[in-house]
Amino acid sequence: MKVIRYLVFTTLVLVGLIYALSKLQIVQDFLLKRAVLNQVSSFQEFPDDALSALVCGSGSPIPAENIAETCILIKAGENYYIIDSGGGSVENLFTWQIDFSKIKAVFLTHLHSDHISDLPNLHLNTWIAQQRQGRLQVYGPRGVKRVTEGFEKAYELDYIYRHIHHGNNIAPLDNVGFDANTIDVLNEVFYQVDDLKVTAFEVEHDPVTPALGFRFEYGDRSIVISGDTKYSQKTIDAARNADVLFHEAQANHLLSELEDGLISAKRVLTAKIMEDILSYHTTPVEAAMIANQANVDHLVFYHLVPYPRNNLMAEIFVRGVDDIRENWTLSKDGTLVVLPLNSDSIEISLIK
Ligand SMILES: [Zn+2]
Ligand SMILES: [Zn+2]
Secondary structure (H helix, E strand, C coil), X not given: CHHHHHHHHHHHHHHHHHHHHHCCHHHHHHHHXXXXXXXXXXXXXXXXXXXXXXXXXXXXXXXXXXXXXXXXXXXXXXXXXXXXXXXXXXXXXXXXXXXXXXXXXXXXXXXXXHHHCCHHHHHHHHHXXXXXXXXXXXEECCCHHHHHHHHHHHCHHHHHHHHHHHCCCXXXXXXXXXXXXXXXXXXXXXXXXXXXXXXXXXXXXXXXXXXXXXXEEXXXXXXXXXXXXXXXXXXXXXXXXXXXXXXXXXXXXXXXHHHHHHHHCCCHHHHHHHHHHHHCCCXXXXXXXXXXXXXXXXXXXXXXXXXXXXXXXXXXXXXXXXXXXXXXXXXXXXXXXXXXXXXXXXXXXXXX
């Protein structure tokens, strides 16, 4: 009894001491210095001798707290590529200390807002005080130039203000803006740098046409990203024998519950949206069937509609998947997949 009383007393004294110390400016300044140094002195490291994918946004247009909209960073060798730039994804990249100077290009699957809305922030972070050579390279389906020109127009004054404020070394006007490249070659390589080959394929996301998916091949490893699509034979064909397939997923059984709730709450217009999108995406079970038919080693669900906010919702989200497939992961912001070259290994972790 005495021992317990002593332990409780000591713990209370310690907690009190830490609280009192945290109020001292000198202690606050010391902790701040350490945090700042930690934030600015090191970049996140991934292996160079691998093809890697980092989920920088696992969400969708239905908002979820602290979850970014769609974004996947691909690393091939030393170079980074961003596939879709949904809202909140650049903050993720910044928080995880990604080296923005290594981002060589952006690939857009399609031009829905949840895939493009962080493009201006990505532009800013690869421009200011970075070594980006030239404008930000953006590849996307027909209409991509209209999107980048619109952003350039909207941010024209911002570019000028920053250039005047920081000078040419930090904010060079020569490198401002986007180089938009329309992808009109499908099912064969449209982008090749060193050993990386990228192929685009059309998916089914009507009335969004064209909507694309991408296949990345680097050395002997491959990653396929579905983009937004309903169940499609085209995805199966493009993903054939890939190491990893990142497939969008929409849990229609959860959306139906959401729709019922919204109708009860007399939010009929929002309920109608849930109804409209039921045939617009792929269910987790359908994505698992696609991965099976394509003989893919590992399936990662991303672009989760609606994003499962807790373990219970996550369990319900993937209901039925285990019955037809092993080897799958429900991604979060920060899910990292590393495929070392000359190996069959698939390493999956969470970086935050
Ligand atoms: Zn989307
Ligand atoms: Zn979409």
